[in-house]
Amino acid sequence: MRRLGFIIPIALFLMVAAALGLGLRRDPSILPSMLIDRPIPVFDLPGLPPSEAEGLASSDFSGKPVLLNVFASWCVACVIEHPMLLRLQAQGVTIHGLDWKDEPAAGADWLAQRGNPYTLIGSDPRGRTGIDFGVTGAPETFVIDGHGRVRYRHVGPITPEVWSGTLQPMLDRLEQET
Amino acid sequence: MRRLVLGLVCALLMAGPAAAVLPEEQLADPVLEARAREISQELRCVVCQNQSIDDSDAPLAADLRAIVRERLTAGDTNEEVMAYIVARYGNFVLLKPPLDLQTILLWSAPLLVLIPGGLGLALYLRRRGRASAVEPTPLTAEEQRTLADILKTGDAP
Numbered sequence: 316m317r318r319l320g321f322i323i324p325i326a327l328f329l330m331v332a333a334a335l336g337l338g339l340r341r342d343p344s345i346l347p348s349m350l351i352d353r354p355i356p357v358f359d360l361p362g363l364p365p366s367e368a369e370g371l372a373s374s375d376f377s378g379k380p381v382l383l384n385v386f387a388s389w390c391v392a393c394v395i396e397h398p399m400l401l402r403l404q405a406q407g408v409t410i411h412g413l414d415w416k417d418e419p420a421a422g423a424d425w426l427a428q429r430g431n432p433y434t435l436i437g438s439d440p441r442g443r444t445g446i447d448f449g450v451t452g453a454p455e456t457f458v459i460d461g462h463g464r465v466r467y468r469h470v471g472p473i474t475p476e477v478w479s480g481t482l483q484p485m486l487d488r489l490e491q492e493t
Numbered sequence: 494m495r496r497l498v499l500g501l502v503c504a505l506l507m508a509g510p511a512a513a514v515l516p517e518e519q520l521a522d523p524v525l526e527a528r529a530r531e532i533s534q535e536l537r538c539v540v541c542q543n544q545s546i547d548d549s550d551a552p553l554a555a556d557l558r559a560i561v562r563e564r565l566t567a568g569d570t571n572e573e574v575m576a577y578i579v580a581r582y583g584n585f586v587l588l589k590p591p592l593d594l595q596t597i598l599l600w601s602a603p604l605l606v607l608i609p610g611g612l613g614l615a616l617y618l619r620r621r622g623r624a625s626a627v628e629p630t631p632l633t634a635e636e637q638r639t640l641a642d643i644l645k646t647g648d649a650p
Contacts, residue, residue, distance in 0.1 A: 344542070346583060347583060347585075349579075349582065442552075442553070443556075443560075446556060446560065447581060448581075451539040451540065451553065451582075452540065
C-alpha cells in the first residue's frame with residue numbers, strides 16, 4: 316500500500332509526459348481538412364490573363380484523380396515547390412492550380428517567368444474558393460479523386476519525399492479505383 | 494511628477510483594447526457589428542493560432558471577419574455563422590471547444606486532476622491529524638527536575 320503511493324503518481328506522470336511528448340512532435344499549424352472523403356466545394360473561377368475564359372470549375376474534377384495546387388505570386392514557399400511541379404507535369408501528372416488571394420496579373424506574370432505546370436488554373440483573388448476548401452496558406456495540395464471528392468490534403472511544398480512517399484502511391488491507388 | 498503620473502494613467506485608461514478590425518470592415522448597423530465582434534472573438538485565426546480573428550492582422554483573418562459580417566448581413570444567426578466557419582476549418586477554430594467525444598478528456602481533465610488530488614490531500618491530512626493526536630508521553634522524574642531548574646535559573650545545567 317505504501318509503495319503504491321509512490322508508484323501511482325510516477326506512472327501517471329510518465330503517461331502524461333508520454334502523451335504530451337507525442338503531442339510535441341505534431342506540427343500544430345497543420346489542421347486536419349474537413350473535406351476528406353467529401354465532395355469538393357462548388358465553384359466556377361475565371362482563368363488568369365490573357366486566358367480568363369479558360370478557368371477552373373468544380374465540374375472539371377471528374378474522370379481521373381488529379382492534384383489541385385494552391386499557389387500565389389506572393390508565396391515564398393511556392394517558388395521552392397515550383398520546379399517539383401514542373402517535373403511532375405513532365406511525368407504526365409495532371410495538376411490544376413488555384414491562384415489564391417492574388418492579383419490575376421501578378422499570378423500570370425509569376426507563371427510566365429517560371430513556367431506553367433498547371434493544366435487548368437482558377438483565379439481566386441478574393442480567396443473565397445480557397446476558404447471553402449479550408450486553405451490556411453499557400454502552398455497546399457489536394458488530392459481529388461475521379462468523383463470529385465477530396466482524398467488528401469498536403470500543407471506546404473511538395474518535396475520529392477512527399478511525392479514518392481504519399482502523393483504518388485495515393486494517385487496510383489485512386490487510378491486503379493476508377 | 495504627480496501630474497506626469499496622473500497624465501500617464503489617464504492616457505492608459507483612454508487606450509481601448511487593440512483590435513485588428515479596420516473601420517472600413519465594420520458594418521453600419523451597430524447591433525450587427527456588435528454581434529460580428531462577439532463572434533470574431535470566439536473564432537481562432539488559423540494563421541496565428543493563439544489569436545482570435547478579431548485580434549489578428551493576418552490577411553486570412555481579415556477575410557474571415559468579412560465572411561462573418563456577410564453572413565450576419567444575410568440574416569444568419571450567430572450559431573449559423575459559427576457553423577459556416579467550422580464547416581471549412583473544423584472545431585479547431587472555436588476558441589471554446591464544444592463538449593463532444595473528442596474533447597471529453599479536455600473538459601474533464603480539471604476534474605480528473607482535482608478529485609484524485611483532493612482525495613490524496615484529504616487522506617494525507619487525516620493521517621497526519623491522527624498521528625499528532627497520539628498522547629504525548631509524560632516527562633520522567635529526571636526530566637521534570639531539569640525543567641524546573643531551567644525555569645528557575647533560565648539556564649540549562
